[in-house]
Amino acid sequence: MLEKTDSEPSQPHSLQASCFCGAISYRVEGGPVFSLYCHCTICQRIHASPFVHVIHYHTGSFNWIHTDPNALFTKSELDSEWKEWRCLSCLGAIASENPTEGRWSLRGAHFHRDAEGMIENWHLIEPTGHMFYNTRMLDVNDGLPKWEGYAGGSRRLDIDDKN
Ligand SMILES: [Zn+2]
């Protein structure tokens, strides 16, 4: 008979997040497709913020975990590229869904925090750069790569501009 050990076998990473009021929550499994600060004008206007910490996960990694099926609403058209979901209670934009690409776009600020207010397991979702930096409302001098559009698929502004 096998002895029980103190350490569990290593589990795939599972992270949870909630909207401002807590009525909406979700869980993601495994690593993100990417985690970046987004300076696009859509994020700026939806969140009324100079930039937003955006995390993409594959559809298979994402699950809603709140219990009220009527807690979510969207006004996005069915054929829109990104379907923006909001909480019916706090009206916060909690996540957007791209069924064509099989992606969920999430916001780092919604992920669960410890007693000091810091996001738990930050190293798993820490941003690796800045995208859509061309439409930035402020410069960020953090040493991370700055992309004109999506990371890897557009011009590096922090390199190409220094010629
Ligand atoms: Zn809410």
Ligand SMILES: [Zn+2]
């Ligand atoms: Zn954006």
